[in-house]
Amino acid sequence: MTTDTIRELRQAFDDAELRADTERLEALLADDFVSIGEQGFSLDKRQWIERHADFGYLSLETTELDVRRYDRAAIVRCVQRSRATWRGETMTLTVRLSQVWVELPDGWRLAGIQFSPYAPA
Template sequence: MSTDLLPLVRAFDDAELRGDTGRLDALLADDFMSIGDRGFLLDKRQWIDTHADFTYLSLETTELDVRHYDRAAIVRCVRRGEASWRGEAMTLTVRLSQTWVELPEGWRLAGIQFSALDT
């Protein structure tokens, strides 16, 4: 596994856990797009704005696999967490795929896609 993106992947996880919208804004590409496990789409602003209603209480990322392609990288992993959505507790177990791109200002997360896993 390549380790040069690992600090950014960890920074993204930490920003998610802390609801650090400023850090998320810096890590996400301007044309970022998320695909949820039911097919819904969120752009960068919508993704960041979800943190007004969504809070991680715990977050663990395992099974990290990083593949580099010139100025892009695909990160696949499993994410488990306890969260709250509008005050309602939830447990999440997903496999996710992140697409990172190298831009003039550095590596940015351009896309993320979730697939729910049975727990």
């Protein structure tokens, strides 16, 4: 497994998010996945997938991508700019984002995401 493969998985995750492809998200996320939002709230795997009932991306752009590969884990850090709708309201957001990918017996899965407020350097 190379960092290129992690980059491909990260892109597959973004694509699934953009299309609200809940089946693909189900396959990409670890069973014990947790997301921590920029306001400190957390969502487990089921909550993350089900949020697509009220939430949808209009656009999603990732920049400043940095992938660090470890034995059976990888950490992805980037800046994400998005436009989305939440319960009919449009919102625009720029965040710093960290993802933790882990190698499990059935392949690589996204175990966690943490969003942080973006303050350009």
